[in-house]
Amino acid sequence: GAVVSQHPSWVICKSGTSVKIECRSLDFQATTMFWYRQFPKQSLMLMATSNEGSKATYEQGVEKDKFLINHASLTLSTLTVTSAHPEDSSFYICSASRTGGFTGELFFGEGSRLTVL
Amino acid sequence: LAKTTQPISMDSYEGQEVNITCSHNNIATNDYITWYQQFPSQGPRFIIQGYKTKVTNEVASLFIPADRKSSTLSLPRVSLSDTAVYYCLVGTSNTGKLIFGQGTTLQVKP
Numbered sequence: 001g002a003v004v005s006q007h008p009s010w011v012i013c014k015s016g017t018s019v020k021i022e023c024r025s026l027d028f029q030a031t032t033m034f035w036y037r038q039f040p041k042q043s044l045m046l047m048a049t050s051n052e053g054s055k056a057t058y059e060q061g062v063e064k065d066k067f068l069i070n071h072a073s074l075t076l077s078t079l080t081v082t083s084a085h086p087e088d089s090s091f092y093i094c095s096a097s098r099t100g101g102f103t104g105e106l107f108f109g110e111g112s113r114l115t116v117l
Numbered sequence: 118l119a120k121t122t123q124p125i126s127m128d129s130y131e132g133q134e135v136n137i138t139c140s141h142n143n144i145a146t147n148d149y150i151t152w153y154q155q156f157p158s159q160g161p162r163f164i165i166q167g168y169k170t171k172v173t174n175e176v177a178s179l180f181i182p183a184d185r186k187s188s189t190l191s192l193p194r195v196s197l198s199d200t201a202v203y204y205c206l207v208g209t210s211n212t213g214k215l216i217f218g219q220g221t222t223l224q225v226k227p
Contacts, residue, residue: 004160034214043204044161044217093160105151106215108160 002028004096006109013084014117020080021112023094029074030096034106035067038091050077084116121205121218128224135192137221139205142186150181150188151215153204161204165190192223200225 003026013019023033031052036044048069049057056069066088068080077096081088091113095106122140129135141150149168153161165172167179167188178191192199204220 006160036217043219046214046216049214091158095160105163105166106161108153108162111158111160113158 002026002096002098002107004030004094004107004109006092006094006112008112009110010113010115012115012117015085016083018080018082019084019114020078021092021094021114023077023079023096023109025075025096025107028096028098028107030077030098031074033071033077033094033096035069035077035079036093036095038093038111044093047079081114084114086116089114089116120216121207123203123205123218123221125219126222126224128226129195130226131196132194135195135199135223135225137190137192137203137205137223138187139190139218140187141205141207144185144207148207150179150185151206151208152177152179152188152190153206155202155204155220164203195223195225197225197227199223 005024005026007022011019033050035047037047038044046059047062050069050071052071052074058064066082071077091111093108093111095108097106149166151166152164154164155161165174165177165179167181169181172179180189202220202222204217206215208215
């Protein structure tokens with residue numbers, strides 16, 4: 001199956017700093033990528049839809065200035081958590097669908113665990 | 118997007134067949150039903166997808182009745198490594214945008 005890779009797998013940062021998480025589709029092109037966050041023992045919550053070459057679409061309640069998303073190429077989307085605070089600590093997961101139509105299968109990254117001190 | 122309802126948790130023993138049912142009463146005509154598996158601290162992994170009737174692959178079967186208001190994921194002969202959270206998702210095949218429900222935590226015991 002197709003591979004989606006996230007980097008870093010885990011990151012610890014100080015409160016007030018910004019953290020960037022990368023999501024790459026390694027062997028296919030992805031016009032659309034999705035970013036989720038997941039708190040312990042909870043389900044995944046969709047944060048935003050990342051569209052190559054255009055602005056991301058954010059879900060209701062997600063601050064677009066807090067969570068900056070850039071999808072500059074067909075294989076890379078980045079999520080930047082700006083001015084991170086302890087409440088931003090979470091597991092962030094990206095997913096991607098192949099360019100040319102959604103086949104019904106989304107490919108997920110391994111996830112990135114953010115801890116803000 | 119159609120909302121899904123699943124049991125929060127299920128227990129089973131090694132070697133047994135496990136059936137997890139998901140309700141999606143408001144499923145739209147062009148919605149597909151997809152099941153994912155998630156282990157702790159990992160991204161979800163695709164298990165199976167269907168539109169109607171029955172679908173079978175090497176790891177599971179998916180049963181969908183004619184009205185499509187529910188679906189059942191069947192895992193044959195589970196092992197300890199099948200302990201995970203299983204998510205049922207319903208969505209259109211156009212965008213890939215899927216909303217996760219609560220999922221079912223399956224605990225397989227020896």
